[in-house]
Amino acid sequence: MKHNFGAGPGILPQEVLKQAAEAVLNFNNSGLSILEISHRTADFESVVSEACSLVKELLNLNDDYAITFLHGGASTQFAMVPYNLLGEGETAAYLDSGTWASKAIKEAKFFGNVNVVASSKEANYTYIPKEYSIPTDAKYFHVTSNNTIYGTQLHEFPESPVPLVSDMSSDIFSRVFDANKFGLIYAGAQKNMGAAGVALAVVKKELLGKIERKIPAMFNYQLHIDNGSMYNTPPVFAIYVAMLTLRWVKEQGGVAAMEKINNKKAATLYAEIDRNPLFKGTCAVEDRSRMNVCFVMDNADIEKEFLDFAKKADIVGLKGHRSVGGFRASIYNALPQSSVDHLVSIMQQFEQLKK
Amino acid sequence: MKHNFGAGPGILPQEVLKQAAEAVLNFNNSGLSILEISHRTADFESVVSEACSLVKELLNLNDDYAITFLHGGASTQFAMVPYNLLGEGETAAYLDSGTWASKAIKEAKFFGNVNVVASSKEANYTYIPKEYSIPTDAKYFHVTSNNTIYGTQLHEFPESPVPLVSDMSSDIFSRVFDANKFGLIYAGAQKNMGAAGVALAVVKKELLGKIERKIPAMFNYQLHIDNGSMYNTPPVFAIYVAMLTLRWVKEQGGVAAMEKINNKKAATLYAEIDRNPLFKGTCAVEDRSRMNVCFVMDNADIEKEFLDFAKKADIVGLKGHRSVGGFRASIYNALPQSSVDHLVSIMQQFEQLKK
Numbered sequence: 001m002k003h004n005f006g007a008g009p010g011i012l013p014q015e016v017l018k019q020a021a022e023a024v025l026n027f028n029n030s031g032l033s034i035l036e037i038s039h040r041t042a043d044f045e046s047v048v049s050e051a052c053s054l055v056k057e058l059l060n061l062n063d064d065y066a067i068t069f070l071h072g073g074a075s076t077q078f079a080m081v082p083y084n085l086l087g088e089g090e091t092a093a094y095l096d097s098g099t100w101a102s103k104a105i106k107e108a109k110f111f112g113n114v115n116v117v118a119s120s121k122e123a124n125y126t127y128i129p130k131e132y133s134i135p136t137d138a139k140y141f142h143v144t145s146n147n148t149i150y151g152t153q154l155h156e157f158p159e160s161p162v163p164l165v166s167d168m169s170s171d172i173f174s175r176v177f178d179a180n181k182f183g184l185i186y187a188g189a190q191k192n193m194g195a196a197g198v199a200l201a202v203v204k205k206e207l208l209g210k211i212e213r214k215i216p217a218m219f220n221y222q223l224h225i226d227n228g229s230m231y232n233t234p235p236v237f238a239i240y241v242a243m244l245t246l247r248w249v250k251e252q253g254g255v256a257a258m259e260k261i262n263n264k265k266a267a268t269l270y271a272e273i274d275r276n277p278l279f280k281g282t283c284a285v286e287d288r289s290r291m292n293v294c295f296v297m298d299n300a301d302i303e304k305e306f307l308d309f310a311k312k313a314d315i316v317g318l319k320g321h322r323s324v325g326g327f328r329a330s331i332y333n334a335l336p337q338s339s340v341d342h343l344v345s346i347m348q349q350f351e352q353l354k355k
Numbered sequence: 356m357k358h359n360f361g362a363g364p365g366i367l368p369q370e371v372l373k374q375a376a377e378a379v380l381n382f383n384n385s386g387l388s389i390l391e392i393s394h395r396t397a398d399f400e401s402v403v404s405e406a407c408s409l410v411k412e413l414l415n416l417n418d419d420y421a422i423t424f425l426h427g428g429a430s431t432q433f434a435m436v437p438y439n440l441l442g443e444g445e446t447a448a449y450l451d452s453g454t455w456a457s458k459a460i461k462e463a464k465f466f467g468n469v470n471v472v473a474s475s476k477e478a479n480y481t482y483i484p485k486e487y488s489i490p491t492d493a494k495y496f497h498v499t500s501n502n503t504i505y506g507t508q509l510h511e512f513p514e515s516p517v518p519l520v521s522d523m524s525s526d527i528f529s530r531v532f533d534a535n536k537f538g539l540i541y542a543g544a545q546k547n548m549g550a551a552g553v554a555l556a557v558v559k560k561e562l563l564g565k566i567e568r569k570i571p572a573m574f575n576y577q578l579h580i581d582n583g584s585m586y587n588t589p590p591v592f593a594i595y596v597a598m599l600t601l602r603w604v605k606e607q608g609g610v611a612a613m614e615k616i617n618n619k620k621a622a623t624l625y626a627e628i629d630r631n632p633l634f635k636g637t638c639a640v641e642d643r644s645r646m647n648v649c650f651v652m653d654n655a656d657i658e659k660e661f662l663d664f665a666k667k668a669d670i671v672g673l674k675g676h677r678s679v680g681g682f683r684a685s686i687y688n689a690l691p692q693s694s695v696d697h698l699v700s701i702m703q704q705f706e707q708l709k710k
Binding site: 001002004006007008009010011012017018020021022024025030031032033035036037038039071072073074075076078079083103106107110188190194195196197198214215216217218219231232233234235236237238241314316317 | 356357359361362363364365366367372373375376377379380385386387388390391392393394426427428429430431433434438458461462465543545549550551552553569570571572573574586587588589590591592593596669671672
């Protein structure tokens, strides 16, 4: 068995993978593969409807919100958000907390003005900026809830005088938060919610239809919402895997239960990083992500050796992103505590080796 | 065994489904699912690279073309084509041969002027318009190669004085044509090329970078080409299934072999429609599609009865699109001659029943 610490596409629950594989051969005992059925069949319509209901239930959303599954990933949403919410000449506020935030900022500039309220770029994004004010005339304020690359996370969401928009690709369904405080939430599926090729958008309905710009069909939230995520042929299989994964989250006890498990995994791993003299964390302690744990070695010369040592112990996906170096252990929902315990034990064995 | 005549997502080869299901459990003996591996792994990079090579080989493309796999379906391409090729104030020419053409036209109007050179809308799109001239000052001329809904097909592509752009979603890899005559070819995967959630674009490189408009990253062909279809996390599984399907096409003998098989299937079915007094085709005979065979009954009152009769004989997906009514038998690459023979035999049994 592999211990999959990959940053994404990331680990999925074994039960989900088994059901997904079965559906590729024979979906719902139809004698057909889920890859070759019409999206207009009752069986698939019930998949989309169950996926949306599960999102609503797991995030405890009120009726002000529409839920839609869209082609593409969060990168598509970087453009769709301003396409739909930011009129020409208007200003949106963004918090620049990492690579993805900075890409979202770049896309927003195609559509209107961007006010970057704060940035930690000068410190290689090792912390979440906290001293800033949100302009009250901004159309929205955009934050990245978790920075997959740098391993930082917004543990508290800001109180915002304007609609709060968040890219939650790498920590949605991993912790409890008040989703009803947001204007728009989006997430690529391939970390905690399924396979690559689909994004979730949770949109406060009153925010749409307020700008002059005409929006091509595929980039128009309202159209996808009005068509129940079926304006065109949706990414059928990716939505099915998302539904299975959301079912699994519910069966585990929902987001609160996931949070408890995730907090324990993160605490276990950070404790070892802080204890083990060979390793050290790369981020401000108060902003450490509970999804992506970034760390390096004091002696960078033996990092490769440790990676090889870990690989021999069936640990995969541990190499850090090139912007940070060292290691990144992504401990998404589906990663069990036992894999974290195994990694810690490997770190301890390596410490003994080097004594 | 079901006989899957669904219009799309459509039938895929059984071998492809088996390999896809296996990869969902254990991709390339990695011990990991294809749904939970990084798209930056060597194993997946070789999938993308093989998929692109197969496209190049099967379409016999010369080096003037770039091949890229993109999120979304053909509907996304309806907007991406003019986003990238049609400057503000410039004009593109479109042939209006069906619902998809008309949707493509609608999207193009967001970006520039559209000259619809001909339309068969007044005849409910039962034929392909042939009398028209292509304006020499148009940026490109757009045609839909096969009309899934109405069952018509361009058997000859027009000689065009401007770059020819074609939506080939429902007949790519089903017949031989000279791809090197085109400026841009795109296709959603879910008919002859794989599962929903990915589109192929074949782009003549010299056409890009010629307009002033700034293009957001996810809608920019050049960026996706420059990044080898990995600007962001691609739809990993959908690309894998496309690669498997393209491999299968090659194993069958390539596009020429597929064409031969498809022509025989089409001939078999149209012969029965023309012979059987209960049935009649809905399109101009010379424009009949060899992918989507549309037909109705002289007596519409017994259409439901025939559908039920066919369903009991394990025939699925035969109901016609609401715009045409009656029946539509989609006979994509993966549908065997034996399924067509079975349908014909059911039509004949029904004829006997009604005597």
